[in-house]
Amino acid sequence: MELDELYQTIILDHSRRPRNFGELPAPALRGAGYNPSCGDEVVVFVARSPEGKIEQAKFVGQACAICMASTSLMTTRLKGKTAAEALSLKRVFVDFLTKDAPPPPDELGNLQALAGVKKFPQRLKCATLGWHALQSALSGLER
Amino acid sequence: MSIDLLAQKYRVDFPILEQKVNGYPLAYLDNAASTQHPTCVIDEIARYYKEDHANVHRGLHELSSRSTKLYEDARARIARFIGAKSQDSIIFTRGTTEGINLVAATWGTAHLGPGDVILITEMEHHANLIPWQILARRTGASLQYLPIQGDEGNIDWTLLERRLQGAPVRILSFTHISNALACVNPVSEICAIARRNGVVTLVDAAQSAGHAPIDVQEIGCDFLAFSGHKCCGPTGIGVLYGNSEILAEMEPYQFGGEMISSVTYETAEWKEGPHRFEAGTPHIAGAIGLATALSYLDDVDRSAIQATDHHLGQIAYQKLSNLPGIRILGPQSERAGLISFQLGRIHAHDLVAYANQFGIALRGGHHCTQPLMRKLGLQATARASFYFYNRESEIDRLIEVLRQSIRYFGN
Numbered sequence: 001m002e003l004d005e006l007y008q009t010i011i012l013d014h015s016r017r018p019r020n021f022g023e024l025p026a027p028a029l030r031g032a033g034y035n036p037s038c039g040d041e042v043v044v045f046v047a048r049s050p051e052g053k054i055e056q057a058k059f060v061g062q063a064c065a066i067c068m069a070s071t072s073l074m075t076t077r078l079k080g081k082t083a084a085e086a087l088s089l090k091r092v093f094v095d096f097l098t099k100d101a102p103p104p105p106d107e108l109g110n111l112q113a114l115a116g117v118k119k120f121p122q123r124l125k126c127a128t129l130g131w132h133a134l135q136s137a138l139s140g141l142e143r
Numbered sequence: 144m145s146i147d148l149l150a151q152k153y154r155v156d157f158p159i160l161e162q163k164v165n166g167y168p169l170a171y172l173d174n175a176a177s178t179q180h181p182t183c184v185i186d187e188i189a190r191y192y193k194e195d196h197a198n199v200h201r202g203l204h205e206l207s208s209r210s211t212k213l214y215e216d217a218r219a220r221i222a223r224f225i226g227a228k229s230q231d232s233i234i235f236t237r238g239t240t241e242g243i244n245l246v247a248a249t250w251g252t253a254h255l256g257p258g259d260v261i262l263i264t265e266m267e268h269h270a271n272l273i274p275w276q277i278l279a280r281r282t283g284a285s286l287q288y289l290p291i292q293g294d295e296g297n298i299d300w301t302l303l304e305r306r307l308q309g310a311p312v313r314i315l316s317f318t319h320i321s322n323a324l325a326c327v328n329p330v331s332e333i334c335a336i337a338r339r340n341g342v343v344t345l346v347d348a349a350q351s352a353g354h355a356p357i358d359v360q361e362i363g364c365d366f367l368a369f370s371g372h373k374c375c376g377p378t379g380i381g382v383l384y385g386n387s388e389i390l391a392e393m394e395p396y397q398f399g400g401e402m403i404s405s406v407t408y409e410t411a412e413w414k415e416g417p418h419r420f421e422a423g424t425p426h427i428a429g430a431i432g433l434a435t436a437l438s439y440l441d442d443v444d445r446s447a448i449q450a451t452d453h454h455l456g457q458i459a460y461q462k463l464s465n466l467p468g469i470r471i472l473g474p475q476s477e478r479a480g481l482i483s484f485q486l487g488r489i490h491a492h493d494l495v496a497y498a499n500q501f502g503i504a505l506r507g508g509h510h511c512t513q514p515l516m517r518k519l520g521l522q523a524t525a526r527a528s529f530y531f532y533n534r535e536s537e538i539d540r541l542i543e544v545l546r547q548s549i550r551y552f553g554n
Binding site for chain 2: 001002003006007012015016037038039040041062063064065066120123126
């Protein structure tokens with residue numbers, strides 16, 4: 001059924017067993033995303049090396065399967081990236097969900113499992129909530 | 144009584160219900176958000192626009208006379224529907240939200256000051272909460288809450304009198320039926336206690352006006368607000384009832400055309416009666432459509448609607464209670480025709496998306512009761528809400544889909 005395109009196996013897996021779930025202590029960066037339509041909230045934590053590369057990203061929150069999976073998948077793809085590279089990935093991902101142009105597949109990898117969101121535009125906010133939290137955590141660092 | 148008696152007779156009046164969604168017959172279970180329209184309402188609105196439309200209370204020509212008569216007849220029809228003594232007690236608004244905002248902005252601003260207490264309950268919709276927060280901030284009054292008890296959510300109304308005597312409460316504003324908990328508050332008893340303690344009352348009847356007989360004389364409230372689109376009428380139209388003594392001394396809400404008796408460059412005087420609160424050209428077709436809808440509901444019989452609602456709500460409660468891992472909000476009995484629940488660890492939005500795949504329309508979210516959800520330790524619930532055109536078989540379909548969803552998402 002059409003819903004299976006939205007809830008692909010990898011999405012259901014990451015929503016049931018989110019990766020990198022938990023908090024990071026300060027001085028890790030912290031950013032929150034809040035969806036007022038459902039009350040969902042995720043908080044993303046980012047620890048960076050002295051050179052400014054992301055060493056670890058974690059998150060906490062309660063949210064729907066799409067949001068949990070998208071945020072979980074996001075945290076698995078940030079290691080070694082600078083803030084600018086992480087935010088560039090966010091733009092590529094949001095474009096992938098909102099524009100018709102074919103995505104650069106190498107960059108997105110398993111994030112492409114969220115392609116089903118294109119057919120359920122009311123779930124776009126769910127798929128991008130964790131990414132907005134990431135942007136908030138990294139605000140001011142993009143150069 | 145067969146639970147489907149009204150559906151068998153009246154469902155045919157609702158053309159929108161005869162459609163398929165994702166290949167399945169639509170099961171519309173989102174009536175607490177908005178009800179559907181019988182053909183007579185749709186036809187009357189179209190007829191009005193085809194034959195009678197002009198602005199009201201302004202023109203001397205034929206069409207303006209007709210539209211003015213229809214608009215004022217609608218006011219009288221609504222007065223009868225809620226047992227108001229006079230049609231002058233009926234103010235047209237955009238909906239419940241505007242009605243409550245009107246009372247807070249006019250009566251509230253004039254009567255409240257530092258030290259005064261505004262009393263509401265923890266189960267209120269944001270529309271009956273935020274206007275009072277803002278009013279309290281502006282006037283220095285304090286906003287206080289009657290607490291709910293546990294997941295069942297009932298309020299211990301036996302404590303009300305002591306509460307009213309222990310603090311300078313000026314207004315008690317509360318919902319008749321909770322849109323999140325399905326609690327039915329004993330509205331007449333509450334208003335009687337408030338009245339003998341000199342406290343003004345406002346009843347949020349958004350969930351009850353189309354679902355139960357309402358008589359403002361019997362209830363004894365000072366204000367009562369409801370929305371047209373939750374009782375088979377159009378969106379964008381609602382009603383604020385106010386008792387005539389209070390309305391007579393209230394200042395207008397908005398200012399402009401329609402509500403004045405005389406204007407100079409320096410000053411203006413207001414009309415008497417409800418028109419004082421209806422600045423600008425009103426939603427004429429909405430008022431006419433609403434009056435048609437209320438006549439329709441009286442033909443169906445509101446006591447029968449109430450009984451059907453209660454039946455559907457109770458059956459849904461019994462059947463949903465058997466699902467593994469379910470947490471149902473609200474009381475076990477004396478429920479209104481809606482049920483809000485959390486199914487295991489499945490998020491409400493996932494559940495609603497899943498049910499939609501099988502043609503079932505549910506609501507998922509905080510139902511505009513964020514503080515209540517937070518108090519209950521929830522972010523969002525799924526909600527099924529019924530009306531007299533729903534059938535028991537639609538509840539059975541819901542149960543089956545919920546069982547499947549547990550397998551799909553894992554519990």
